[in-house]
Amino acid sequence: MATRLDPAQRREQILAATLRLVARDGFARVTLRDVAAEVGVVHGLIRHYFATREQLVAAAFDAAVLGELRADAEVEEGLEPVAALADWLSTTPRGHYLVWIDAWSEAPRNPELHAALTRHHRDSDRHLAGVIQRVVDAGHATSADPAADARMLTALVDGVAVQHHAIGLIDEAEADRIVFRAAEEHLKMQPGALSRTRPTPTRGLWATPPAAAGAPVAVAEPGD
Template identity: 30%
Template sequence: MPDGSESKRRRKGSREERRTQLIEATIEVLSQNGYARTTQTEVAKKAGLSHGLVSFHFATKEKLLAATLAFLAEEYRQNWVGALEAAPPEAALQLDALLRADFNPQICTQARLYAWCTFWGEAQSRPIYQQSCGSNDQEYIEVMEGICARLCVEQGSPFDPVLVARMLRVAVEGVWLDMITMTNPYSAEEGLRSVHTCASAFFPALFCEHGLISEQAVKA
């Protein structure tokens, strides 16, 4: 028979699995119903679990939504941080990795894009957004600005790197929104091409719509 510590680990694992299952169901319900019409009952139905189990893990709808946003925020942060850590140190390669990270199929899904846009757009969600995402947003902005500052120096660019970083960030956010609101929505691949086109406007010797023009030239 399993000892007490093993049983405790199993119970903890089961609780975490249930929480994640409910959060994933909440993302789906948010994408279909929006913020105001997302309920614990709908989440329970989507997850195939009882309403009581939802209430056990998340006493209120507000706590469920706050946990969902915190989950998305940490998932997003781990995605871009991991992409940078895996990329070579050259600034152009780091920028390319950062832009591509936003179109990683694991995070750039219809349900997740809808959920993010729901949190961005609903006034009542803004306090929990600031609480969950404010520091992460600032960290991302500072990293992007640092990379763009290095590139502007290397390329002799006349642009203010703070503005370049802002335009690239706004381009990504705008493309995410565009991908789910257009009458004929387009793919993540086309979304990434759009953002690379934006990068090419500031660094034409390095980027084109398909990404880096030449990785060898960057490393030369």
């Protein structure tokens, strides 16, 4: 049924499918057979690429983390400091936040996931601290301890994402508003400085760029 594929491409394809299903069903409920059906192959083939289910989901999450970091790095360059900060604080869009929330709940009982999550959070904090520092250097904000402020804002962004994505208590506009106002106040920025920057159009789905081979990796459609 499925045509023979370059191993690297097939691997990427499986990882992308796994991520899509994790976002939909959660880590615990994704089965090898689900992934195989999503890719369009037999479940035995999945095991040809990943020895166990655990390794599969861990690899998928790791790919997501790497993709996220790469996307952050892309945003970092080419944006003015204030716009970069606004963009970072409003990363909220995209269904992949559900993967993150699911990872939080799995982390206490999955060491690999926990390690990836820790690394990601540390890197994100460091990145945000850098963005804050640049805003401060540009004279648009004040921060005695960018690292501490980054930690606080990361927590706020995560908590707001929960209220928006998981519970649906607030919409995206309000989510951004809450975070922006808190950041402006905390960093002593001009009120509205963040809100006024146009949020960059949200790129495609998290990670799974053509990576090495340049092959068009299948990516989740809104309806798929």
